[in-house]
Amino acid sequence: MIDKNLMASIKEEAQKVVLNSVNYQSCENIVIKEVSNQVFYKENVPGISIPPVDNSSMDGYAIIANDTNGASINKFNTFPISKDKRSIAKISELYSKVRINYPENTNNPKDYHVNQTHAWRRKLPLEEARELLLQKVITTPCERLSLNEALGRTMLEDLSIQENVPSFDRSKVDGYALLSRDTENISENVPVSLMVLGKVAPGRNHYFQVSSQTTVKVMTGAPLPAGADAVVKCEDVFREGQYIKVYHQVMKGANIDKAGQGITAGETAISKGTLITPPLLGLLAEAGLNDIPVYSALKVAIICTGSELTELGQTLDTGRIYNSNQYLLSALLRKIGVEPVPMGIVPDDAAKIATIMQTALEKTDLVVTTGGASAGDFDLVEPAMAMAGIEGLFSGIDIRPGKSFVAGKKGGKLILGLSGHPGAAFTAFELIVKPVIKKMLGYKDILPRQVEVVLSGDYKKADARRIKTAKLSIEEGIAKASILTEHSILRTLADCNLLVDIPPGSGMIADGEIVTAYIVDLFNMN
Numbered sequence: 001m002i003d004k005n006l007m008a009s010i011k012e013e014a015q016k017v018v019l020n021s022v023n024y025q026s027c028e029n030i031v032i033k034e035v036s037n038q039v040f041y042k043e044n045v046p047g048i049s050i051p052p053v054d055n056s057s058m059d060g061y062a063i064i065a066n067d068t069n070g071a072s073i074n075k076f077n078t079f080p081i082s083k084d085k086r087s088i089a090k091i092s093e094l095y096s097k098v099r100i101n102y103p104e105n106t107n108n109p110k111d112y113h114v115n116q117t118h119a120w121r122r123k124l125p126l127e128e129a130r131e132l133l134l135q136k137v138i139t140t141p142c143e144r145l146s147l148n149e150a151l152g153r154t155m156l157e158d159l160s161i162q163e164n165v166p167s168f169d170r171s172k173v174d175g176y177a178l179l180s181r182d183t184e185n186i187s188e189n190v191p192v193s194l195m196v197l198g199k200v201a202p203g204r205n206h207y208f209q210v211s212s213q214t215t216v217k218v219m220t221g222a223p224l225p226a227g228a229d230a231v232v233k234c235e236d237v238f239r240e241g242q243y244i245k246v247y248h249q250v251m252k253g254a255n256i257d258k259a260g261q262g263i264t265a266g267e268t269a270i271s272k273g274t275l276i277t278p279p280l281l282g283l284l285a286e287a288g289l290n291d292i293p294v295y296s297a298l299k300v301a302i303i304c305t306g307s308e309l310t311e312l313g314q315t316l317d318t319g320r321i322y323n324s325n326q327y328l329l330s331a332l333l334r335k336i337g338v339e340p341v342p343m344g345i346v347p348d349d350a351a352k353i354a355t356i357m358q359t360a361l362e363k364t365d366l367v368v369t370t371g372g373a374s375a376g377d378f379d380l381v382e383p384a385m386a387m388a389g390i391e392g393l394f395s396g397i398d399i400r401p402g403k404s405f406v407a408g409k410k411g412g413k414l415i416l417g418l419s420g421h422p423g424a425a426f427t428a429f430e431l432i433v434k435p436v437i438k439k440m441l442g443y444k445d446i447l448p449r450q451v452e453v454v455l456s457g458d459y460k461k462a463d464a465r466r467i468k469t470a471k472l473s474i475e476e477g478i479a480k481a482s483i484l485t486e487h488s489i490l491r492t493l494a495d496c497n498l499l500v501d502i503p504p505g506s507g508m509i510a511d512g513e514i515v516t517a518y519i520v521d522l523f524n525m526n
Ligand SMILES: Nc1nc2c(c(=O)[nH]1)N[C@H]1C(S)=C(S)[C@@H](COP(=O)(O)OP(=O)(O)OC[C@H]3O[C@@H](n4cnc5c(N)ncnc54)[C@H](O)[C@@H]3O)O[C@H]1N2
Pocket: 055, 056, 057, 058, 059, 060, 096, 097, 304, 305, 306, 308, 309, 321, 322, 323, 324, 325, 326, 370, 371, 372, 373, 374, 375, 376, 379, 400, 401, 402, 403, 404, 418, 419, 420, 421, 422, 424
């Protein structure tokens, strides 16, 4: 029997929802066998007017909640369903676990789901799915790039440098080069007097030999004169004509950059798989290198599937939405040094999706799709892959959001089908797509950076593994994660710098308990 309280809460949620837009004429019968408390949500994007329909967060059937009064596993209520399943499934839906009695001749575009002709693996644990894909990755070919072009690439091999950097001992300050032992046992009252032999500016090659009781004036960056083993700052001495007085002991090596201090000749300066960052480019230039061997750049195709999608700049018709995933994913790719190749919007049509997948496979190194990865009648990424001759690897992973994830492979290239839901697409991108790309780019560290943090506030576990967007903050030296409330997923993502991994279960995780999380490195680490 369905729990009475559950039923009551479903009804309450249902009353908040506008279901009037559903057309109940010309109907077949469906039978409710089971209901769950899946509810509607509305997504509001600031500054954009939303068409006057509620979005469904599930593939299913829009119904009037009151009609389920008294329904139970053993006592079914029958429901009319419009012949236009598309409008019903896509406009709004309340209960996810409805069983349908399709008449024999129903033209169901998702028949392949019923027949289950393929043997794809379903619902893999996130880690297993990721590992499976990482095993299939082929790293891209290499190239030599000038330092100006190498930012964001990764080193193809260990780079050892044959010269010391710097190649000579040099002064770190403006001052006087001396012999440190001349300054032993001196004090404020008993200074040592040293004769100034001359001065050396940076880049000049004057030859001076410093011996006991003598000194040479040196500027910051100047080569250390022979014999000297320390430099005293000019403001710490008293100059009298050709002599200086030193009042405090100067330790051997003081204020000197030793030859090889940056890079010692023969040392591996940068190891294979290191990301080339601005400071490393500086270091390579300091060592006199013009170009370096790096992994090639990657092109990643983005195919956004969904007949409800509209390009920016076009008018939004009722029930349609702008293709925000395209912009979200392009930016996420650019952020990790990948060239996004937008393939545009493709309607929910398996043949069209298959054709564009084939083009994308020819033009790029990796193909990412969004939408159509779930269980709905118009979720056609799996059949499109089959039509395009793509070998199916698995479909579905054990995290929410992000469970709708379809993976395939053709000709050594991967096709990763993400959910259309921006939050789910983001989560899957961070936890799976990014590591795959990092492996293709030759990165040493490819997995999301895992941390243990203290949870701020209580959190009720759910029956599925949840990946929650959160904000990391340091309070009195303790790393704390506050789970962000999802009133609009893209608004939430804008504040997110952490994904918290909540295992499935029934109890609570209490405020102050330790949770596992992954760092999200957007531009908002503060
Ligand atoms: N009966 C069930 N229905 C659904 C389930 C379920 O378990 N049973 N899971 C829900 C979950 S969770 C998710 S996530 C979605 C995944 O659906 P798909 O991957 O097939 O994606 P779509 O249905 O095409 O789109 C989902 C959602 O996202 C919007 N969307 C799609 N593309 C874009 C885009 N390019 N930019 C912005 N927004 C986009 C789309 O309009 C939908 O609202 O399935 C649930 N259903």
